[in-house]
Amino acid sequence: MQWIARSRTQARRTASSSLDPSTPRGRPLSTSANAREHIEAILRDLARQYLPSKDLREGETALAKIVAERDDPFRVLISTILSQRTRDEMTEKASRQLFAKYDRPEAMAEADLEDLVRLIRPVGFYRQKAAQLQRVSRVLLQRHGGLVPRTYEELLALPQVGPKTANCVLVYGYGEPRIPTDTHVHRVSNRLGLVRTKTPEATEQRLMRVVPKKWWLHVNELFIRFGKDLCRPIRPRCPSCAFTSFCHHYRTVVARRRPPRRR
Numbered sequence: 370m371q372w373i374a375r376s377r378t379q380a381r382r383t384a385s386s387s388l389d390p391s392t393p394r395g396r397p398l399s400t401s402a403n404a405r406e407h408i409e410a411i412l413r414d415l416a417r418q419y420l421p422s423k424d425l426r427e428g429e430t431a432l433a434k435i436v437a438e439r440d441d442p443f444r445v446l447i448s449t450i451l452s453q454r455t456r457d458e459m460t461e462k463a464s465r466q467l468f469a470k471y472d473r474p475e476a477m478a479e480a481d482l483e484d485l486v487r488l489i490r491p492v493g494f495y496r497q498k499a500a501q502l503q504r505v506s507r508v509l510l511q512r513h514g515g516l517v518p519r520t521y522e523e524l525l526a527l528p529q530v531g532p533k534t535a536n537c538v539l540v541y542g543y544g545e546p547r548i549p550t551d552t553h554v555h556r557v558s559n560r561l562g563l564v565r566t567k568t569p570e571a572t573e574q575r576l577m578r579v580v581p582k583k584w585w586l587h588v589n590e591l592f593i594r595f596g597k598d599l600c601r602p603i604r605p606r607c608p609s610c611a612f613t614s615f616c617h618h619y620r621t622v623v624a625r626r627r628p629p630r631r632r
Contacts, residue, residue, distance in 0.1 A: 404562035404615050405579055411561065412584045414611060415591040419598075425541060428590045431461040432541045442517035442542030443509075444468060447477070447502060449537040450529050451492045459491040466491075467502075474515045478506040501529040519543050532570055537589070546585035548576045553596030554589060560600060562617030 420428055426437040435448050447467070452460040466488045471477045477485070485499035492498060505528045509515055517538060518524055524535035536549035548554070550573035558564045564575040580588060599606045605618075613619040 404617060407612070407615055408563060408580055409584070411563075411612060412580075412587065412591060415595050416587060419591055419594040420587060423587060425586065425590060428594075430590055430593050431457040431464065432537060433590060434461060435464055436541050440542075441472075442519070442538055443474060444472065445542035446505070446517050446527075446530075446534070446538050449534045450501060450505065451489060451498060453498075453529075453534075454494065455492040459493075463489040463491040463495075474506040474509045477502055478510055498529075504528045505530070517542065519545070521547070532573060536573070540586055540589060544586065546582055548573055548580065548585050549589040550576065551589070551593065552602075554592040556602060557592045557596045557600050560605075560616065560618035561612060562615070 416423060425433050427433070428437075431452060432445060432448060435444050444464070448460060448464045451463050451467075455463075467485070470488065471480050471485070480503065482499055482503065485502060486496050489495045489499055489502075508527055509517065513523075518527075519539070519542075521535050521539065524530050524538055525532070530538075533549050533551055536547040539545040539547045540549055550558075550569040552569065554576075555566070555569040555572045558572050558576060559566060563579060564572050566572045566575055576588065577585070596602075599610050607613060607616075607619050607623050610616065610619070613623075
């Protein structure tokens with residue numbers, strides 16, 4: 370699909386620039402210094418709320434729940450492909466139905482395509498994704514002996530795998546420190562003022578420059594939970610948020626909407 374190809378191209382360009390924090394036109398990606406100073410405090414606060422053990426297997430996202438059942442990079446890869454443009458609840462439902470019958474690359478590669486379609490119907494674009502699951506399973510068998518590769522570059526070379534999917538496999542499948550960046554992570558990071566970027570791919574690269582590496586494994590889980598709970602796409606619950614004193618979105622958008630106090 371075109372959007373995956375664009376993501377893949379952008380990822381290679383950004384990787385080749387050695388995480389250079391600038392736009393394609395060379396303009397520096399500025400970050401709110403005030404928010405940047407609070408990065409560790411933000412992550413500690415979110416961890417206390419959403420992941421006190423700091424164990425991803427105790428998280429609430431679909432991938433965390435899948436890993437809690439079995440540490441299996443193949444399941445993480447397949448579930449992340451299913452999650453593309455799909456809500457977590459539907460990803461989890463489709464993954465459970467699929468893995469109850471086909472949980473290995475060999476089985477998925479030989480499965481009846483219509484049966485795969487039936488099992489993953491809860492997700493968006495289920496017919497296209499069923500064919501993609503078979504393709505990636507066959508490539509794993511042909512090129513990697515049925516194993517999921519554990520390097521970013523090899524993962525990007527798989528069908529239907531873009532930057533977010535590759536990083537999800539590394540984080541949830543192998544425990545490798547990366548920052549998978551979906552729409553929630555992209556939105557939360559920009560609203561808080563941690564980055565000022567236009568795409569999730571640019572956000573990923575910028576976050577890897579400003580977030581201490583010890584937190585990389587947890588950023589995705591924490592920001593997704595925060596993005597669903599308080600920092601929602603529509604009508605964010607700013608009055609309940611602890612970060613309004615330095616949040617870029619609150620100071621520049623929400624606070625300016627407030628009517629002036631009457632004297």
